[in-house]
Amino acid sequence: MKKSILRFSAAARLPAGFRATGIVAGLKASGQPDMAMFFSDAPAALAGTFTTNQVKAATVRLDSERVATVGMAHGVVVNSGQANACTGKNGLRDAQAMAAHAAQQFGVAPEMFLVCSTGRIGIPLRMDIILPGIEKLAQAVVPGGGESAARGIMTTDTRPKRFTVPFIANGKPCRLTGIAKGAGMIQPCMATMLAFLLTDAKVDRRAMQKALKAAVDKSFNRISVDADQSTNDTVLMLANGRAGNTALKPGHRDWPSFVAALDGVTFRLAMEMVRDGEGAQKMVTVRVQGARTPADAEAAARAVANSFLVKTSWVGSYPNWGRIMDALGYSPAKVDETKVEIRYDNLLAAQNGVKEGASIEQLSKVAAKKEFLITIDLHLGRHAATVYSCDCTEEYVRINK
Amino acid sequence: MKKSILRFSAAARLPAGFRATGIVAGLKASGQPDMAMFFSDAPAALAGTFTTNQVKAATVRLDSERVATVGMAHGVVVNSGQANACTGKNGLRDAQAMAAHAAQQFGVAPEMFLVCSTGRIGIPLRMDIILPGIEKLAQAVVPGGGESAARGIMTTDTRPKRFTVPFIANGKPCRLTGIAKGAGMIQPCMATMLAFLLTDAKVDRRAMQKALKAAVDKSFNRISVDADQSTNDTVLMLANGRAGNTALKPGHRDWPSFVAALDGVTFRLAMEMVRDGEGAQKMVTVRVQGARTPADAEAAARAVANSFLVKTSWVGSYPNWGRIMDALGYSPAKVDETKVEIRYDNLLAAQNGVKEGASIEQLSKVAAKKEFLITIDLHLGRHAATVYSCDCTEEYVRINK
Numbered sequence: 001m002k003k004s005i006l007r008f009s010a011a012a013r014l015p016a017g018f019r020a021t022g023i024v025a026g027l028k029a030s031g032q033p034d035m036a037m038f039f040s041d042a043p044a045a046l047a048g049t050f051t052t053n054q055v056k057a058a059t060v061r062l063d064s065e066r067v068a069t070v071g072m073a074h075g076v077v078v079n080s081g082q083a084n085a086c087t088g089k090n091g092l093r094d095a096q097a098m099a100a101h102a103a104q105q106f107g108v109a110p111e112m113f114l115v116c117s118t119g120r121i122g123i124p125l126r127m128d129i130i131l132p133g134i135e136k137l138a139q140a141v142v143p144g145g146g147e148s149a150a151r152g153i154m155t156t157d158t159r160p161k162r163f164t165v166p167f168i169a170n171g172k173p174c175r176l177t178g179i180a181k182g183a184g185m186i187q188p189c190m191a192t193m194l195a196f197l198l199t200d201a202k203v204d205r206r207a208m209q210k211a212l213k214a215a216v217d218k219s220f221n222r223i224s225v226d227a228d229q230s231t232n233d234t235v236l237m238l239a240n241g242r243a244g245n246t247a248l249k250p251g252h253r254d255w256p257s258f259v260a261a262l263d264g265v266t267f268r269l270a271m272e273m274v275r276d277g278e279g280a281q282k283m284v285t286v287r288v289q290g291a292r293t294p295a296d297a298e299a300a301a302r303a304v305a306n307s308f309l310v311k312t313s314w315v316g317s318y319p320n321w322g323r324i325m326d327a328l329g330y331s332p333a334k335v336d337e338t339k340v341e342i343r344y345d346n347l348l349a350a351q352n353g354v355k356e357g358a359s360i361e362q363l364s365k366v367a368a369k370k371e372f373l374i375t376i377d378l379h380l381g382r383h384a385a386t387v388y389s390c391d392c393t394e395e396y397v398r399i400n401k
Numbered sequence: 402m403k404k405s406i407l408r409f410s411a412a413a414r415l416p417a418g419f420r421a422t423g424i425v426a427g428l429k430a431s432g433q434p435d436m437a438m439f440f441s442d443a444p445a446a447l448a449g450t451f452t453t454n455q456v457k458a459a460t461v462r463l464d465s466e467r468v469a470t471v472g473m474a475h476g477v478v479v480n481s482g483q484a485n486a487c488t489g490k491n492g493l494r495d496a497q498a499m500a501a502h503a504a505q506q507f508g509v510a511p512e513m514f515l516v517c518s519t520g521r522i523g524i525p526l527r528m529d530i531i532l533p534g535i536e537k538l539a540q541a542v543v544p545g546g547g548e549s550a551a552r553g554i555m556t557t558d559t560r561p562k563r564f565t566v567p568f569i570a571n572g573k574p575c576r577l578t579g580i581a582k583g584a585g586m587i588q589p590c591m592a593t594m595l596a597f598l599l600t601d602a603k604v605d606r607r608a609m610q611k612a613l614k615a616a617v618d619k620s621f622n623r624i625s626v627d628a629d630q631s632t633n634d635t636v637l638m639l640a641n642g643r644a645g646n647t648a649l650k651p652g653h654r655d656w657p658s659f660v661a662a663l664d665g666v667t668f669r670l671a672m673e674m675v676r677d678g679e680g681a682q683k684m685v686t687v688r689v690q691g692a693r694t695p696a697d698a699e700a701a702a703r704a705v706a707n708s709f710l711v712k713t714s715w716v717g718s719y720p721n722w723g724r725i726m727d728a729l730g731y732s733p734a735k736v737d738e739t740k741v742e743i744r745y746d747n748l749l750a751a752q753n754g755v756k757e758g759a760s761i762e763q764l765s766k767v768a769a770k771k772e773f774l775i776t777i778d779l780h781l782g783r784h785a786a787t788v789y790s791c792d793c794t795e796e797y798v799r800i801n802k
Binding site: 052053054055056083085086087088090091120121122123124230231308320321322323325326328329330334335336337338350352353354355392 | 489492521722727729736739755793
């Protein structure tokens with residue numbers, strides 16, 4: 001295992017053969033960057049995971065089909081401000097036109113481009129702004145444009161989210177860069193979030209798809225901002241093989257390094273999304289253990305992490321373990337209140353379902369921290385689950401009203 | 402059906418043979434009223450429904466057992482400020498002591514009194530304040546004390562909630578009075594809410610239990626403030642028979658009048674709870690029709706009514722039907738986005754899943770109203786469900802932090 005030597009940096013230093021940029025195309029009244037592009041000079045192996053919402057943006061329908069049928073890509077064009085969801089046949093036609101227009105700029109086949117949109121649902125895309133934007137992007141993409149692209153995909157994010165990690169495959173230096181946007185609607189399975197994972201390693205496409213799915217389940221699928229789930233969630237991964245290694249897959253001696261790099265980047269991006277949840281000031285890790293079944297552990301952790309009474313209580317730094325008990329009780333998980341144990345970091349707050357251990361003053365010190373851990377032991381079995389959550393502040397309401 | 406002639410008044414004019422009051426016992430730092438009592442001079446037939454939360458307050462455990470085994474009661478003592486939930490064996494002992502102490506003041510058997518508590522979870526009851534409070538209440542109960550009792554049970558409610566309706570049974574004048582508290586934690590099945598229904602009609606106990614359950618399902622179980630569900634929800638009904646009618650039950654010619662009175666009072670109390678939801682400024686009725694199954698109709702309506710992205714959008718009066726589509730899509734209900742139709746009051750907002758009909762300006766006028774109706778037709782079947790919801794304002798966060 002080479003996990004221990006990986007050095008993750010909070011920067012978007014693109015892997016070899018990739019170019020990117022972000023621009024102000026004019027979709028947002030605020031004048032903030034609203035389009036971005038990622039491009040690989042060589043065709044790259046493609047993997048992707050998408051929202052499980054039954055209402056899917058046109059871009060999700062287009063990209064998921066291309067992941068399944070084409071399996072390769074040269075690039076991705078992204079716009080924020082408009083979601084291209086609930087836009088019907090016109091929306092799908094617009095998404096196709098965006099991909100085709102982008103591909104045309106580089107002289108590659110139209111199906112070699114993917115499209116992501118994020119923003120307001122149900123309004124027709126401003127193609128009069130987007131098509132010229134694509135031309136501008138295609139001219140502006142540069143190897144050093146990762147940071148610019150990270151800003152171009154932001155919506156209510158307060159800061160760009162990106163990580164880069166070098167790793168070795170067949171002795172050759174490789175790199176993996178992840179760039180994401182998060183903010184609201186984060187729950188239970190990937191929310192208004194987009195993430196792009198780029199590597200210059202050569203990776204077997206099927207193995208990459210499985211590794212990506214596993215990485216997403218441990219990262220983006222374990223965070224909760226407001227329990228809403230978006231129509232547009234997309235994670236795309238491109239591996240262009242420029243490093244010159246033999247294709248990574250299980251059994252390859254450097255496969256564990258690749259997986260560790262992928263898991264590490266996705267997890268760090270996910271944590272950044274929670275920390276930067278709409279209006280969030282605190283990140284709280286909710287761990288349920290001692291559950292009867294894995295599903296019970298999951299349901300109990302999500303009930304607590306999603307409860308607005310719990311999330312608002314974190315704002316005030318009051319260790320309101322009673323609201324945690326309440327949320328556990330209405331969760332679908334089997335709970336016996338006389339067995340429940342709750343800890344704030346390592347301080348005992350409740351045992352056998354009643355107040356025990358540390359004083360409210362001691363617990364308040366933990367609850368006042370920017371980041372803390374709540375451990376709930378149901379004492380009914382041996383299953384555990386962890387969800388990463390944030391507080392719900394007045395600012396959350398201001399952003400979304 | 403005598404439904405049409407029932408006159409509901411927003412007042413707590415207690416039925417014959419009942420006395421009540423509310424007092425400041427000293428449980429709340431604010432100095433607001435914090436205890437109340439209801440007493441029937443004659444033993445009354447008793448019915449009750451309770452929270453389905455697995456974590457149950459001591460009072461819920463005590464009262465539900467008395468409803469099941471005693472079936473009669475003389476009175477109820479209520480405190481706000483402390484929930485007596487997650488208080489273990491001591492909590493149950495305290496609840497029993499409260500009932501016994503109240504019963505003792507009137508010289509009736511201890512099991513003829515019920516107890517309700519509401520407030521913060523997990524702290525031991527201040528019996529040193531509550532027991533003297535009970536003595537004070539017992540001396541202060543009066544036939545004209547309904548309004549005072551309605552204030553004594555309030556927590557974050559901004560106004561008392563009570564309705565009285567006269568009806569006729571065997572030609573004798575009867576009355577039904579309902580007094581309730583609501584506010585936060587309102588969802589899906591009775592939330593931090595208490596309601597007391599008092600009548601001087603004689604009612605068959607089993608029939609009354611069934612009618613109460615049916616009334617609660619159509620009222621308190623159909624409202625949503627924040628999707629949280631409390632440990633303390635309790636609805637109690639006492640019928641003391643002072644009117645001198647023959648016992649009301651199905652088949653009795655005046656049974657429909659009684660049911661209409663009960664349904665009308667509980668529904669009005671439930672609507673008052675939504676209107677006065679914590680921080681709420683608007684009441685929005687969410688109706689889903691055309692669902693494949695009753696469960697689908699219910700799940701879709703609750704997903705929309707509980708979504709914080711939908712609820713926060715109502716604050717700003719923007720007709721954000723896209724967030725409704727999003728919530729429908731992640732609900733467990735079967736949804737085909739190409740068939741969904743959404744209306745604000747009678748204005749079409751979306752058809753076949755895309756924008757259609759009224760302009761955003763026209764829809765905004767509806768969304769700016771204090772109360773409006775959102776109708777969602779899934780066009781997949783013939784089942785419908787309605788949930789009464791409210792907006793989620795910054796004030797909600799302020800109250801709960």
